[in-house]
Amino acid sequence: MPGNELIGKEEMKEVMDVLETGVFMRYEFDERRRGVYKVKEFEDTFAQYLGVRYALGVTSGSAALKVALTALDVGPGDEVIVPAFDFIATYEAVLETGAIPVMTDIDESLNLDPSALEDRITPLTKAVIPVHMCGAAAKIDDIIAVSKKHNLSVLEDNAQACGGSYNGIKLGTLGNMGILSFDYYKTITTGEGGMVVTNDKTLYDRSDWYHDHGHDHNPAVGRALEGRTILGFNYRMNELQGAVGLAQLRKLDYIIREQKKIKGIIKEALGHIDGIGFRTLHDPEGDTATFLGFNAPDAATAKKLQAALRDQSIDTIYYKDNAWHYAPNWEHLIAWATANSKKFPFSNHKGSIDYGNQHIPRAEELLGRTLFMIIPVKMAEERREQIVTGIEKAAKVL
Numbered sequence: 134m135p136g137n138e139l140i141g142k143e144e145m146k147e148v149m150d151v152l153e154t155g156v157f158m159r160y161e162f163d164e165r166r167r168g169v170y171k172v173k174e175f176e177d178t179f180a181q182y183l184g185v186r187y188a189l190g191v192t193s194g195s196a197a198l199k200v201a202l203t204a205l206d207v208g209p210g211d212e213v214i215v216p217a218f219d220f221i222a223t224y225e226a227v228l229e230t231g232a233i234p235v236m237t238d239i240d241e242s243l244n245l246d247p248s249a250l251e252d253r254i255t256p257l258t259k260a261v262i263p264v265h266m267c268g269a270a271a272k273i274d275d276i277i278a279v280s281k282k283h284n285l286s287v288l289e290d291n292a293q294a295c296g297g298s299y300n301g302i303k304l305g306t307l308g309n310m311g312i313l314s315f316d317y318y319k320t321i322t323t324g325e326g327g328m329v330v331t332n333d334k335t336l337y338d339r340s341d342w343y344h345d346h347g348h349d350h351n352p353a354v355g356r357a358l359e360g361r362t363i364l365g366f367n368y369r370m371n372e373l374q375g376a377v378g379l380a381q382l383r384k385l386d387y388i389i390r391e392q393k394k395i396k397g398i399i400k401e402a403l404g405h406i407d408g409i410g411f412r413t414l415h416d417p418e419g420d421t422a423t424f425l426g427f428n429a430p431d432a433a434t435a436k437k438l439q440a441a442l443r444d445q446s447i448d449t450i451y452y453k454d455n456a457w458h459y460a461p462n463w464e465h466l467i468a469w470a471t472a473n474s475k476k477f478p479f480s481n482h483k484g485s486i487d488y489g490n491q492h493i494p495r496a497e498e499l500l501g502r503t504l505f506m507i508i509p510v511k512m513a514e515e516r517r518e519q520i521v522t523g524i525e526k527a528a529k530v531l
């Protein structure tokens with residue numbers, strides 16, 4: 134697990150700056166905070182790193198999705214296209230706005246398939262959420278082209294590929310909006326936290342207002358007198374998160390570089406096994422290398438290989454059976470089990486709702502024979518050797 138492996142004196146120093154002022158809130162208390170505005174500094178530095186005009190820190194990646202969808206005016210009656218291979222938060226965020234997530238197939242990169250989009254678009258479709266799963270980009274240019282043709286907004290869920298890029302442009306900045314997550318598992322972490330990014334001033338303003346009870350954050354007046362045009366909620370990032378984020382961001386390029394080295398070694402070892410292929414990367418250069426995806430010719434061989442690797446103390450993930458990352462496995466989604474007894478928004482929806490796996494033949498086939506390995510930032514030489522020889526031994530069992 135990357136960022137959390139590297140928590141050290143840099144994070145401590147940033148956090149101490151905040152503790153010394155005692156001001157944990159990102160707004161107000163101008164005298165007491167003596168110029169320390171960590172969330173603002175994190176946002177500005179992050180926006181610069183990504184090459185995007187606006188960045189807004191929020192409490193989590195899930196909150197970022199909800200804020201961005203709301204800014205895009207997604208709401209009850211709308212449909213939003215999402216990939217079948219995903220973390221459940223994307224679906225939940227769509228439901229939180231009152232809209233319906235429409236499960237859609239993936240391509241060989243295991244991300245949303247641009248050629249599957251048109252079949253899932255209906256007159257109710259409002260937006261598309263490509264999710265850059267497991268460190269690598271979806272075919273985002275094609276997804277944007279199809280979306281533009283149908284007048285749909287694109288919100289990139291880049292919770293899992295922070296620092297990754299596509300043709301030299303940072304992921305999260307290509308669509309109308311993007312989001313990132315800094316939860317404890319992510320490439321950089323603030324414990325919990327997230328970011329909304331966009332180049333569009335109106336979308337930024339709507340996000341900014343919505344994430345803080347509608348406050349327009351007018352610097353000319355005090356908080357109590359600030360104006361408001363829309364109702365919002367509280368998704369504010371706090372100063373301690375911003376402080377940790379600043380220190381982590383400085384380590385992001387190093388994290389990706391180290392992961393690429395380790396991934397390269399493991400990939401080379403796996404490449405010697407007959408019949409083993411690798412997840413397609415639409416832009417290998419832009420991969421963050423947080424995961425290594427590889428596949429066997431069929432599901433039975435993939436499971437046999439997984440067991441053989443486990444015998445060598447090498448863990449892999451078989452996402453087709455995973456409880457949280459593959460939509461057909463979410464029995465509570467399929468049962469419309471929202472946390473309100475009226476089953477809103479499913480029960481009110483005018484369009485059809487169908488999470489049957491007949492819509493996702495490629496996901497069934499590809500995920501059915503794919504395994505993933507998590508790539509750490511730090512790996513002792515001894516463990517690298519163990520993995521390489523373990524792979525050689527596991528190969529003999531096939």
Ligand SMILES: Cc1ncc(COP(=O)(O)O)c(C=O)c1O
Pocket residue numbers: 193194195196219220222223264290292293314315316325326327
């Ligand atoms: C693809 C994806 N989207 C959204 C999220 C939600 O992020 P958070 O855990 O910060 O709420 C995650 C978290 O795992 C994720 O993997």
